[in-house]
Amino acid sequence: MSMLSLLLLIWGVSALGMAAIWAVSMRVNNVGYVDVAWAGLMAVAALLVGAFGEGAEVPRGLVALFGSLWGTRLCLHLLQRVLHESEDGRYQALRAAWNGSRGKFFLFFQAQALIVTLFALPFIAAASRHDNSFDIWMIAAIATWLLSVGGESLADHQLARFRADPGNRGKSCRAGLWSWSRHPNYFFEWLHWFSYLFLAIGSPTVWLALVGPVLMFAFLYRVSGIPWTEAQSLRTRGDDYRRYQQQVSAFFPWPPKRG
Template identity: 55%
Template sequence: MTTWHQLLLVWAFAVVLQGLAWARQQHTRNAGIVDVAWSFGVGAAAVLVAATGSGAPLPRLLLAVLGGAWGLRLGLHLWHRVSGEAEDGRYAQLRKRWGNAPAKWLAMFQFQAVLIALFALPFLAVAANPVAGWNAWFIGGIATWLLCVGGEAMADRQLARFRANPANRGKTCRDGLWRYSRHPNYFFEWLHWFAYVLLAVGSPLHWLAWSGPVVMYVFLRWVSGIPWTEQQALRTRGEDYARYQRTTPMLIPWFPKEDR
């Protein structure tokens, strides 16, 4: 199967997946399911691309295991939040503007299907890697994956524990990793994409693997990650979150500053 055919297969799968997620949203009025579908979709894309790739078995196996496990962990984490909480404030704001207009929500969900295909580009590079044996790049990719997915899971647990305490309602989490970064989960999520850059070393499509960290950084920093999250935090936590912004690095962890 050619690279273009692989990409079309991923996109077709994503269209169906996000279509089903949209239909569920129309019934539940909770658009957070779009993030669950995106996570499961990208993880499944890693498995699909690995299964249909032309490269050596080892990098394809690593891609399927690591990419699939990443998507499964993130998807289950988000599913727990979506199924147990009210609609995320970001989507609630959209619902105030759009109401339940089916066409607008369908367009938003299908845009996420396009993003699944976009984030599958690094997987194409790994799946085309002809390197058949273990090397330092593969080991480095696994180590990067373990560090970053472990860090993201830790940040998610710390935030979930903080939010589960009723005494913290209306307050900003500064526990653990959240003391050093306003978005440690996003930081590790971004860093995790470098694992596929390392796994793609030796591939004729290696350059394509760089699209993962580059595109993820752009989306997190300027499009749908940090801007949306921080706008919602300021709406709900006001001055407490503004103080957090003044003292704590946005993405890359570092020691907090004194508030002035």
């Protein structure tokens, strides 16, 4: 299947999926389901690319495996949070700013479908590699995927355990990885996209794989990741979070400042 046809297929599936999740979210008054849907649809996109990509069997299989396992793990983790917690404060603030407009939220959900399609480009680049050889770049892709998904899973587990303790309410998590980075889950999420860049080396469209790490860094560091999350943390944790900001690196893991 050509790249354009594959992108249109992914966009069509994502647009329909987001429309359905938008309807559910409006019914239960919880926009947090958009994150669950995004992760799940990324897993679907990886499977579609693995099935219909134009490259050799091994890189296509690795794209399908990497993307579907990463997306499914993230989807289930976010679903667990959405089902057992109230709507994320970021979306509560957005709901207030938009006066609960269903139309604006529909466009917001559809924008996420476009973002799924955009982030499918690294999958397509890696799956376009016409070489099944197990070279140094394939080893680097596997090692990076294992490190990043393992690190993100550990960060999520440490935060979930911290938040489960009622005594930690109003405090900033400093457990494990969270003492070295204020957003270790975001860091490992960003690192994960280098897996497809390494896997795409040798592909005629390797440059498309840069979309993953470059755009994910921009989204996480400047757009919808750290800025939104930290604004909400300052609203709910105040001075405790300000001290956390002064002592701990925002993104890249680094030994914390003392005092």
